Amino acid sequence: MSIFDRNGFDDLLAKWPGVTFVDQWDSHVAKVGGKVFAVLGNSDNWRLVVKCSEESFEILTSLEGIGQAPYFAKRKWISIADHSPLEREELEHYVRRSYDVVASGLTKKLRTELGIAIS
Template identity: 65%
Template sequence: MNLFTKKGFDAFVKRLPGTSFVDQWDSHVAKVGDKVFTLLGEGDEARIVVKCSEESFEILTALEGVGQAPYFAKRKWVEIRASAPLSEEEVVHYLTRSYDLVAAGLTKKLRLELGITLPVV
């Protein structure tokens, strides 16, 4: 599966409980409980935007092909370009982690309604 295509991106994201899609900001946006957790941009070079921890932000932005996400950077969001030196498994990890971080900010009631169980940390 190629996560940097709409078909691959959707196939992976649909597996996560309570997700929905909307096309906005010239991108294909995935939300959980109406909160953005990732988006796919398919311009000159495909890119995926995810939320990450402070530590991951520092590590990822040091890599070629990864940078602060425009309009999201203040909240520790990164833009991963298809050319970044990350394996598909690593991109899946960061997509899943972004989902977990955003879902954790939802109310307990909404998480229950959406069938979301967060990993024990």
């Protein structure tokens, strides 16, 4: 099952503490503590939007099928097309990193309530 498939997306991300899903912006959105960390676009041309580091942003956006995410005003959000050269393991890594980055910005109290361990 592909991460670009809604069921595959949900199966992978639902395993992580505090993850919730909502349908908004004509997309399927994953949140942790009420904050967006991944967006799966609902269209014929599937796209996955995640937050990444500045270094990863520069490297990834130089690849075909990956660019700055539209409608996300701040840098470090990338849009990955289903035809990008990234392998499944790499996609999962970047989604998990997005989750970790967003979760680390939550209050310690909320992370504790959600069962999120941040080192």
